[in-house]
Amino acid sequence: MANQNQNGQNLAAVLEAPASRLKTVSRPIPSPGSDELVVRNYAIAANPVDWKIQDYGFAINKFPTVLGSDGCGVVTAVGSSVTKFKVGDRVTGFAGVIYNSDINHGAWQTYTILREIATMKIPDSMSYxxxxxxxxxxxxxAVALFANLGIPRPTGNVAPQESGFLVWGASSSVGSSAVQLARNLGFKVFATASPAHHQYLRSLGAFEVFDYRDPAVVDKIAASAKSSGTPIKFGFDTVGEGAAAKQSADVLSTSGGAGGKLVLVLEWSESDPQxxxxxxxxxMAFRLATDQAELGAWFFNEYLPNALANGSIVPAPRIEVAGKGIEAAQDVLDRLKAGVSGKKLVVTLADA
Ligand SMILES: NC(=O)c1ccc[n+]([C@@H]2O[C@H](COP(=O)([O-])OP(=O)(O)OC[C@H]3O[C@@H](n4cnc5c(N)ncnc54)[C@H](OP(=O)(O)O)[C@@H]3O)[C@@H](O)[C@H]2O)c1
Known part of the structure; x- marks a missing residue:
């Protein structure tokens, strides 16, 4: 194992049991396994699943735990079989606590273990x-497009796709990533969001953006698909609440017809007929590190760093630094639970 002097302490936002509040605790700095690395985080992003696990206690089977999937910082140690990263690299990665219940794999702490296959370098010009x-x-x-929908991985120049691609809830974190990925794969992207975000989503590559609160939204998307000669056979509901899934399915039925495929972030509501x-x-995001690990390694180790370097993927949605220090984690999760519009809440960690 190669490592650098790991000064300071590992402050962690510890969840002792489901439904308790996060406590800031000093934990040992972890050591990496052979295919893992340790990252000293300088920024951590909040995700809805963090407060959902805190409230409902699913996914993780060992407590106390440290939640969090998104940490970004500097590599301080690498395991013996790691070849793609070295100490000092600036990286971000998908932390694994959500699928392995290992407290050392949670992002809401100063030092987090990442697996090599779920880690990516960030450009020097990019902030943490x-x-x-x-x-x-x-x-x-990525799981939605490549694993669920079976879109081939891009090689060389990407040809325009015959089908359009619907992203319902495109101003969300997942939605704004889906817009960019689908656009890069050659799709004409039809998106929904509040009107305040329409111009921004066009700048990310959406072909047309519609207000999901408009009662005629489904008909308007279908009409746009028809007039642009692009049936929509693929859809992604990135919201998972209210009528989003049903309306997404209606768009595919109306504008793409039978044979369409719709990916959801949550379950289809039992009250609506399929x-x-x-x-x-x-x-399921974590599949990129479990049954789709080969896809994950390609995506994190190759595709994303290249896309960041050539500017075809940019950070989105807009970022708000909502707190400083691990101590801010609980406030930030409370804010995310209350609801955000077109922004990613991020906490920064200063030097020790
Ligand atoms: N299955 C998985 O592996 C997985 C992974 C990640 C996330 N998720 C789930 O996916 C969902 C989204 O996560 P996220 O981090 O992307 O959320 P987020 O960024 O916090 O979502 C906020 C956005 O949702 C939009 N929104 C809310 N209701 C909407 C509706 N009815 N129609 C269209 N847009 C709507 C808002 O749009 P406007 O501001 O434009 O109104 C807002 O920008 C969450 O439920 C999360 O738990 C699942």
Whole structure:
């Protein structure tokens, strides 16, 4: 194992049991396994699953724990079989506590263990605050596009796709990553969001953006798809609440017809009958580090760093530094639970 002098302490936002409040605790600095690295985080992003696990206690089976999927910082130690990273690299990565229940793999602490296959370098010009927005949101979209929908990985020049691609809730973290990824894969992206975010989403690559609160939204998307000669056979509901899934399915039924495929971030509501002829699938971000680990290694170690370097993927949605220090974690999760519009809440960690 190669490591550098790990000064300071590992302050962690510890969740002692489901439904308790986070406590700031000093923990030992962890050591990496052979295919892992340790990252000293300088920025950490909040995700809805953090407060959901805190409230409901699913996914993680060992407590106390440290939550969090998105940390960004500097590599301080690498395991014996790690070849793609070295001490001092600026990286971000998908922390694994959500699927392995290992407290050392939670992002809400100063030092986090990441697996090599779920880690990516960030450009020198990119801040840690910008870098921490990618792992969870991008993993969720990558599983949706490549694993659920079976879109081939891009090689060389990307040809335009025959189908359009619907992103419902495009101003969300997952939605804004899906817009960029689908655009890079050659799709004409039809998106929904509040009007305040329409111009921004066009700047990320959306072809047309619609207000999801408009009662005629489904008909308007279908009309746009028709007039641009692009049936929409693929959809991604990145919201998972209210009528989002049902309306997304209606868009595919109306504008793409039978054979369409719709990916959800949450479950299809049992109160709605499943749409005829539309296949309903569900993404799970952590699959990029479990049964889709080979896809994950390609995505994190190759595709994303290249896309960041050539500017075809940019940090999105807009970033708000919502707190400083690990002590801010609980406030930031409370704010995220109350709801955000088109922004990613991030905490920064100063030098020890
Ligand atoms: N399955 C998985 O592996 C996985 C992974 C990550 C996230 N998730 C889930 O995916 C969901 C989104 O996560 P996130 O981090 O992307 O959330 P987020 O950024 O916090 O979502 C906030 C956004 O949701 C939009 N929104 C809310 N209701 C909407 C509706 N009815 N139609 C369209 N947009 C709506 C808002 O849009 P406007 O401001 O434009 O109104 C807002 O910008 C959460 O439920 C999360 O738990 C699942």
């Amino acid at each position: 605050e910008e870098g921490c927005v990618f792992p969870m949101a991008m993993a969720t979209s 749409p005829e002829g539309i296949e309903i699938l569900k993404t």
